[in-house]
Amino acid sequence: MIGYQNFGDAAILLTFGEVYTEKVQLEVRAWAAHLRKVNLSYVADLIPAYTTLTILYKPSEISYEELLLVLKGMKVDPGVIGPERVVKIPVCYDPVFGIDMQHVVAHTGLSASQIIRLHTEQPYRVSMLGFTPGFFYLAGMDKRLFCPRKESPRLRIESGAVGIAGEQTGVYSVDSPGGWQLIGKTPVPIFDRFNKDAHFLVNQGDTVQFYSIDLEEFKNYKR
Amino acid sequence: MISITQPGFYTLIQDAGRAHYRSYGMPLSGVLDTDAYRLANWLVGNTKQEAVLEITLKGPVLKFHSAAMIGITGADLQPLLNGKPVPVNQTLSVPKDAVLQFGKCIKGCRAYLAFSGGLCLPKMMGSTATYTEAKVGGLSGVPLQKGDCIPLGNPKAFQLRKVPSRLHCKATKTLAVRVLPGPENTLFDKKSLVSFETSEYKIATASNRMGYRMEGLALQTFHPVNLLSSGIVPGTIQVPPNGQPIVLLADAQTTGGYPRIANVISADLSFLAQQKPGDYLRFRMVTLAQAHDLWIQKENMFAKLLDAD
Numbered sequence: 356m357i358g359y360q361n362f363g364d365a366a367i368l369l370t371f372g373e374v375y376t377e378k379v380q381l382e383v384r385a386w387a388a389h390l391r392k393v394n395l396s397y398v399a400d401l402i403p404a405y406t407t408l409t410i411l412y413k414p415s416e417i418s419y420e421e422l423l424l425v426l427k428g429m430k431v432d433p434g435v436i437g438p439e440r441v442v443k444i445p446v447c448y449d450p451v452f453g454i455d456m457q458h459v460v461a462h463t464g465l466s467a468s469q470i471i472r473l474h475t476e477q478p479y480r481v482s483m484l485g486f487t488p489g490f491f492y493l494a495g496m497d498k499r500l501f502c503p504r505k506e507s508p509r510l511r512i513e514s515g516a517v518g519i520a521g522e523q524t525g526v527y528s529v530d531s532p533g534g535w536q537l538i539g540k541t542p543v544p545i546f547d548r549f550n551k552d553a554h555f556l557v558n559q560g561d562t563v564q565f566y567s568i569d570l571e572e573f574k575n576y577k578r
Numbered sequence: 579m580i581s582i583t584q585p586g587f588y589t590l591i592q593d594a595g596r597a598h599y600r601s602y603g604m605p606l607s608g609v610l611d612t613d614a615y616r617l618a619n620w621l622v623g624n625t626k627q628e629a630v631l632e633i634t635l636k637g638p639v640l641k642f643h644s645a646a647m648i649g650i651t652g653a654d655l656q657p658l659l660n661g662k663p664v665p666v667n668q669t670l671s672v673p674k675d676a677v678l679q680f681g682k683c684i685k686g687c688r689a690y691l692a693f694s695g696g697l698c699l700p701k702m703m704g705s706t707a708t709y710t711e712a713k714v715g716g717l718s719g720v721p722l723q724k725g726d727c728i729p730l731g732n733p734k735a736f737q738l739r740k741v742p743s744r745l746h747c748k749a750t751k752t753l754a755v756r757v758l759p760g761p762e763n764t765l766f767d768k769k770s771l772v773s774f775e776t777s778e779y780k781i782a783t784a785s786n787r788m789g790y791r792m793e794g795l796a797l798q799t800f801h802p803v804n805l806l807s808s809g810i811v812p813g814t815i816q817v818p819p820n821g822q823p824i825v826l827l828a829d830a831q832t833t834g835g836y837p838r839i840a841n842v843i844s845a846d847l848s849f850l851a852q853q854k855p856g857d858y859l860r861f862r863m864v865t866l867a868q869a870h871d872l873w874i875q876k877e878n879m880f881a882k883l884l885d886a887d
Contacts, residue, residue, distance in 0.1 A: 361758070362809070362814075362841065363843070364841070364844050364870055365873075368761050400599075400600045402601065402810075402832050404806070404807055404808045405808070406806055407806075409808070415873065415877050419866055483807065483833065484602050484603040485831060485832050488714070489604075528603070529711060529712045530713075548712065548713065548719070554602070554604075554703065555602045555603075
């Protein structure tokens with residue numbers, strides 16, 4: 356059952372489930388992929404999230420009721436979700452970048468090398484993009500790595516910093532303030548403002564796999 | 579070409595924004611007052627999408643290295659051309675080597691300065707809009723700096739114009755903003771919904787293009803809610819745990835996890851953009867049909883004026 360709600364006067368919010376599951380996410384992605392494909396002139400933009408899809412429309416071109424009818428009549432094939440890639444991201448866990456590693460060690464009771472092993476061992480599904488350009492939310496971090504955010508956020512964290520916050524792990528995509536516990540840094544741009552062909556490293560539905568590099572490899576890393 | 583002698587408080591290159599990238603977490607950006615933006619470009623015979631300067635509260639000092647026609651709309655920052663006061667809301671002819679500066683902001687918050695032929699700038703993701711959080715657009719993604727130079731485009735022939743007075747800046751100490759219930763509106767307790775619709779909220783100093791932080795009666799949900807991040811659109815009003823609502827604007831992140839109590843209607847977003855920190859807002863619920871009628875009326879009025887010649 357899809358929930359339809361008007362969201363302001365120029366968007367409609369589709370809800371595909373109460374909780375985030377793989378199935379719900381496939382539906383969000385299938386709908387986003389379908390709407391991109393049919394490319395309706397009155398649809399201005401899409402915001403796919405964990406369990407919802409926000410469809411921005413142009414009320415001067417279509418009424419809410421008409422749009423609702425169009426959407427309810429839409430046949431969306433849940434099997435068509437666009438490409439799913441595995442994106443391998445090198446991370447240097449050297450203390451130069453992993454400035455909160457000792458805090459995570461103290462909190463989790465694991466050693467730094469165990470933390471690095473657990474962090475790089477498993478693939479993570481990209482559940483959605485948001486927060487800052489290209490930032491991806493990853494699902495399924497090992498419970499043993501859970502660690503609360505910093506009590507007071509840092510004023511500036513450089514893009515590429517890899518951190519842990521509660522049950523989540525992620526990579527800062529632009530320089531910004533933030534409260535994540537920093538355990539490393541990637542030399543790969545998550546958001547590349549100058550690369551016209553690929554501004555964003557990953558998409559919703561991709562799988563991210565981190566792998567460990569040393570400081571030398573970090574310094575010599577070439578795009 | 580123009581050069582920036584003094585940048586002012588916060589002067590940004592903006593246009594209609596960066597549509598189609600919100601799936602990737604890239605906000606819309608673009609001008610906050612779309613009405614004043616369209617009118618500024620109209621004053622100088624430009625297309626609706628041309629880049630302009632969005633000038634906040636304190637204006638820059640600009641030097642013109644070639645003659646140009648300009649239009650200033652939105653907030654009244656008392657512009658001076660070569661030291662002499664010039665009117666806002668009408669086409670102005672600027673001779674070569676002239677200096678444009680601004681005085682005190684006597685009405686509104688944001689002025690829009692358009693140049694005949696527009697600004698010659700490379701687009702990033704389909705737009706020249708400056709989005710400072712990600713250093714995107716404008717000149718290296720930051721507000722204008724002293725010494726910046728911007729080439730002007732080739733103007734088309736057009737007639738001198740004046741903005742009808744009914745479309746001048748409507749800023750007022752307390753603005754009534756029309757809203758629709760947001761997706762989580764029903765999660766708020768009755769007392770909070772009454773407070774939201776009947777009391778005044780002050781725009782806090784810590785407000786910016788991402789959003790207006792409001793100060794007033796705290797709003798609470800019946801039960802603590804833990805939401806999964808979901809979409810945010812221009813005008814979304816979200817309520818963080820401290821109970822003080824935030825009205826999200828063009829540079830807001832694309833998703834958020836706080837309950838969305840309401841959404842400012844499209845027709846009122848431009849009015850909102852002219853309220854400044856220290857001003858007040860009142861929120862008044864309307865129906866979706868009313869919101870759409872108001873929007874279509876507004877669009878028709880603009881079409882009649884802008885497409886007339």
